[in-house]
Amino acid sequence: xxxxxxxxxxxxxxxxxxxxxxxxxxxxxxxxxxxxxxxxxxxxxxxxxxxxxxxxxxxxxxxxxxxxxxxxxxxxxxxxxxxxxxxxxxxxxxxxxxxxxxxxxxxxxxxxxxxxxxxxxxxxxxxxxxxxxxxxxxxxxxxxxxxxxxxxxxxxxxxxxxxxxxxxxxxxxxxxxxxxxxxxxxxxxxxxxxxxxxxxxxxxxxxxxxxxxxxxxxxxxxxxxxxxxxxxxxxxxxxxxxxxxxxxxxxxxxxxxxxxxxxxxxxxxxxxxxxxxxxxxxxxxxxxxxxxxxxxxxx
Numbered sequence: 001x002x003x004x005x006x007x008x009x010x011x012x013x014x015x016x017x018x019x020x021x022x023x024x025x026x027x028x029x030x031x032x033x034x035x036x037x038x039x040x041x042x043x044x045x046x047x048x049x050x051x052x053x054x055x056x057x058x059x060x061x062x063x064x065x066x067x068x069x070x071x072x073x074x075x076x077x078x079x080x081x082x083x084x085x086x087x088x089x090x091x092x093x094x095x096x097x098x099x100x101x102x103x104x105x106x107x108x109x110x111x112x113x114x115x116x117x118x119x120x121x122x123x124x125x126x127x128x129x130x131x132x133x134x135x136x137x138x139x140x141x142x143x144x145x146x147x148x149x150x151x152x153x154x155x156x157x158x159x160x161x162x163x164x165x166x167x168x169x170x171x172x173x174x175x176x177x178x179x180x181x182x183x184x185x186x187x188x189x190x191x192x193x194x195x196x197x198x199x200x201x202x203x204x205x206x207x208x209x210x211x212x213x214x215x216x217x218x219x220x221x222x223x224x225x226x227x228x229x230x231x232x233x234x235x236x237x238x239x240x241x242x243x244x245x246x247x248x249x250x251x252x253x254x255x256x257x258x259x260x261x262x263x264x265x266x267x268x269x270x271x272x273x274x275x276x277x278x279x280x281x282x283x284x285x286x287x288x289x290x291x292x293x294x295x296x297x298x299x
Contacts (some may be wrong), residue, residue: 006040007069009033010048014066015158018056067296070158074291077284091120094282097132098125098143101225101245102162102269107143110293114286121282129195129223134274140283142272143290153274157287160269160294162242166202167255172235179238179258185216189237191228194221202240203265211265229255242267243299266297 012033013022019033026033041048048062058066098107104127111123126132132142134154148156166179179185182204193200199221203211220236222228229246232239233254239246243264249255271287273279279287 006036008073009036010040011066011069011073013037013049013056014058014062015156071291071296074159074288077288077291089120090118090282090285092280092282093122093124094141094286095124095139096126096141096143096286097134097137097139098127099129099145100127102145102242103127103143106244106294106298107290110289111286113293114289118282118285134272140273141286144270144272146267148270148272155273155275155279157271157291158268159271159287159291161266161297162244162269163264163266163297163299164203164240165243165246165257165264165299166238166240166259167232167246167250167257168238169233169235169254170256172232172237173256173258175235182212182214182259182262185214185238188216190216190218191220191222191231191237191239192216192218193223193225193228193240195223200240204259204262205265264299269294269298 009022009026009028012026013019016022016025019037020030022028023030023033037048044065046061046065047059048065049056050059096107096111103125108125111125115121115123126139131144131149132139134140134142143159145162166185176188179188185202190202199215199218201213201215203213206212216238218237220231222231225241225245228239229241229249231237232241232246233249238258246255246257250257271290273283273287
């Protein structure tokens with residue numbers, strides 16, 4: 001068990017974005033957090049954080065190690081929750097808000113399993129693509145994809161990541177050609193996500209450089225990802241969608257992924273909840289269920 005020394009401190013520093021914030025959450029000094037991480041780095045033989053006088057950020061090795069540690073700690077918490085359920089019932093009503101498609105396809109099946117395992121638990125699941133105010137709406141847990149705001153009084157945990165991909169129907173690609181580079185997107189029609197008066201740009205990671213971002217030309221704007229996928233199948237144009245959403249269509253041959261030599265942008269999937277550092281058992285078991293059952297990267 002000595003190999004677990006420092007892991008929880010490291011994960012806290014990674015999730016809060018620095019040693020000072022981690023120290024405040026853990027009731028430790030900033031120096032204690034820094035020394036714990038330094039000992040962990042020495043044992044592993046790698047540098048986990050870039051350090052400046054004012055901030056710390058994960059190195060590439062640190063990011064990989066964090067993702068593995070987070071998954072392992074989630075499994076440990078899930079095991080603890082199972083043991084604790086024998087001493088403290090998982091009971092009561094849990095109100096959960098989540099994006100419509102992601103919630104329906106990826107989250108709801110896992111929560112149905114949760115109900116089968118905990119017969120005294122009640123779930124109210126709300127599917128909505130707007131950003132829920134947990135306090136005003138009386139929500140116990142929200143699932144959010146992408147960057148988070150600085151909402152005070154909220155706790156967060158990364159439970160998965162979703163990768164994006166560009167795809168189109170075989171008929172469209174046969175008629176218009178296959179884009180070989182991001183610059184080629186300018187010669188194509190696109191079906192884009194449009195919500196709140198804004199078009200979501202398509203972004204592509206570049207090795208050692210900033211994101212390469214494009215606003216493709218379009219004649220069709222939709223605020224529903226499933227409708228975008230349907231339009232792409234019909235040959236209307238290229239679409240930029242989560243890999244999990246188009247996986248079945250790709251396997252059936254209805255859609256073809258393009259620009260596969262470019263890594264797709266990854267959005268983090270967060271569990272967000274109000275209140276104390278240590279959530280109630282019913283909330284903790286729900287978060288742990290998601291963190292352990294969802295793939296680390298959904299693609």
